[in-house]
Structures are given as C-alpha cells and as structure tokens.
Amino acid sequence: MPSKLPKLVMIFIFFTTSANAWRPWANQMFEGSKRFEGSSELVDMKYHMGPVLTDENITIYPIWYGKWGKSQKMIIRDFINSISAVNNKAPSVSGWWKTVQLYTDQTGANISRNVFLGHDKNDRFYSQGKSLTRLTVQKVIKNAVNSRSKPLPINPKTGVYLLLTSDDVYVQDFCQGACGFHYFTFPSIVGYTLPYAWIGNSAKLCPGVCAYPFAVPNFMPKLRSVKSPNDDVGVDGMISVIAHELAEVATNPLDNAWFAGSDPVFPVEIADLCEGIYGTGGGGSYTGQMLNGVDGATYNMHGIRRRFLVQWVWNHMVNYCTGPNALDQ
Ligand SMILES: *[C@@H]1O[C@H](CO)[C@@H](O)[C@H](O)[C@H]1NC(C)=O
Numbered sequence: 001m002p003s004k005l006p007k008l009v010m011i012f013i014f015f016t017t018s019a020n021a022w023r024p025w026a027n028q029m030f031e032g033s034k035r036f037e038g039s040s041e042l043v044d045m046k047y048h049m050g051p052v053l054t055d056e057n058i059t060i061y062p063i064w065y066g067k068w069g070k071s072q073k074m075i076i077r078d079f080i081n082s083i084s085a086v087n088n089k090a091p092s093v094s095g096w097w098k099t100v101q102l103y104t105d106q107t108g109a110n111i112s113r114n115v116f117l118g119h120d121k122n123d124r125f126y127s128q129g130k131s132l133t134r135l136t137v138q139k140v141i142k143n144a145v146n147s148r149s150k151p152l153p154i155n156p157k158t159g160v161y162l163l164l165t166s167d168d169v170y171v172q173d174f175c176q177g178a179c180g181f182h183y184f185t186f187p188s189i190v191g192y193t194l195p196y197a198w199i200g201n202s203a204k205l206c207p208g209v210c211a212y213p214f215a216v217p218n219f220m221p222k223l224r225s226v227k228s229p230n231d232d233v234g235v236d237g238m239i240s241v242i243a244h245e246l247a248e249v250a251t252n253p254l255d256n257a258w259f260a261g262s263d264p265v266f267p268v269e270i271a272d273l274c275e276g277i278y279g280t281g282g283g284g285s286y287t288g289q290m291l292n293g294v295d296g297a298t299y300n301m302h303g304i305r306r307r308f309l310v311q312w313v314w315n316h317m318v319n320y321c322t323g324p325n326a327l328d329q
C-alpha cells in the first residue's frame, strides 16, 4: 500500500499508520549509518505465508474510468506489455521486473515472469461519480466484471484488476496520502476476492506530488522538474505508480505475504521501501542517477516503443533497492 507524502509528514506516517510513502522524501528515515539505495539493516522484509502470484502468467485487466485519450492508453499498455518483453534495450522494464521475480511463496515458486495485458473495460460515464471512496472503487470493479456487455473475466488467482482514473477524478486520499493503492475486493460487494490496484492521473489535482519529478510540489520551490519521456506529465507519472502497485500486488496480493513491519493493516511492502529511488546512489531526497535522452527527457528504462521512469524495488536477497541494471541481461 503506497502513497506519497512530504518528508516530515512521511516520517510520522511511516511509523504510525503505514506503508504510506512519498517519492523523493521516502527514504529519509533510513539515512543512518549506511545510505545506499535505501539499504538498511532495520528493514525486516518478511514472508507471512500467504499466496503470491506465481502462476505461469499474470493477467492485467485495465479499467479506464472517466475520459482517456488513445495516446494515454497506449503509453500505459506499452508499459504493461514491456514487463515481459524480451527484446528491449537494457536497462529494460523486464530487467526491472526481475527483482520482483526473486520473491517466492512457501513452495519456493517464484513470482511469474510473464505479465500480460488482458481484456479491458471503459467506464466512460463515471458510473460512481467523480469522487470515489475505497468502497465505491470496488463498485466500479463490480460493474466491470458483471457488465452485460463484455464483462471482464473473473480471475481471482492470476488476474489483477487495474483501475485507472482520469485527471478529473478524485479518489479517497488522493494527493494527501496516496497516488495509488492496491487491495482485494470483498465478496460482499463484488462477489469475489479479486486483487486490484487503483492509480490516479494527478495532472490536474497534484502533479507535483504524484507525478514527481516531472512536476514539483509548490511547497518546494527550489526543486526543478524534469521533462517526461512520453510528453504526458500525468500519465508518465502514473507509470511509476502502476509499477509500484503491480510489484506489490504480485508479492502481497491478499495482504498476508511479503511485507515489512508487524502490522498487516499497514504493511510496508517491497515498493514502499524504494519510493523516490530511480537509480544508483538514490536515497534521501536524491533520486539517484537517471538517464537523459537527446530530446532532454529523463527516464531510467526502455520498454516497447518507449522509455519510462520507474522507481526501484526492494531486493530482499541483498537488503537494498535494485533496478534493471542489477539483473538485466
Ligand atoms: C501463459 O501464456 C502463454 C502465452 O500466451 C500461453 O501459451 C500459456 O498457455 C499460458 N499459460 C497458462 C497456464 O495459462
């Protein structure tokens, strides 16, 4: 369960309420003895015996809520398709996913290598309005799997339902505590227990918060934003949050598998620990080394047709955050 809050708020939240973390400031509390890509002996990433997504394939079902442009959908689809693509230039999105694949269940089965795009669904007319709560989010998913025309498949074992809200939609805690979150649906609302994630387009509401570093927060006037790789600040900012949530859904789909801390109500998951880290040396308020294209865009990995900027994830084998360079080959 992620999110993003400024440093001071963050430290408070981290220890009191949860997994909430914010991009550039998230790892500040670990900058004690040895600060290296978030490394810390204090982090106790543990397996709590629950299921993780280890089947041959993981299927992602996007639900496009509100107004979405074709080119916006294309950026997100390309990113998801890049996760198991084989021929992309390194550092690649598939190289990044290899850190996630290091996690296993109790039988020793690894997280799936294959992440595929399944059917998707449009909710163009804001079926639950323009302000969603954690409960109405589940109603959106319910509609998508119960729809009379082309419902999404019910796939509790290997499916991940990805609710993507357009830039005119507010979701509970958006901008104040979260840029996205993942959880599972309740049978009493949806009829099934389905792992899902929500990610919002922050372009209008809080790009400085949820699309950092493509936009910077107003309260930090000294920070400069960087150019986004696909010319869409909101969607380029969503990519890293989508990656964050998918890494966590895969390793902790029912909130009883991989997380640090002792409280499953506020788990600190594998992406929470690396928020704001995009490259070597990252930690504290430093993003780490990123790449710059000839067009001036900032990114850190290649995917199908495009480049992306994606945060790193916690590697429990070495106890620090790793990115595509570590295992890409
Ligand atoms: C996984 O996906 C591949 C490629 O689409 C397919 O051939 C295979 O049958 C799938 N495996 C399962 C268990 O569904």
Ligand SMILES: *[C@@H]1O[C@H](CO)[C@@H](O)[C@H](O)[C@H]1NC(C)=O
Pocket: 098, 101, 102, 103, 104, 110
């Ligand atoms: C599976 O996980 C183990 C660690 O538990 C790791 O050593 C191995 O490299 C992983 N396999 C893949 C394909 O990532």
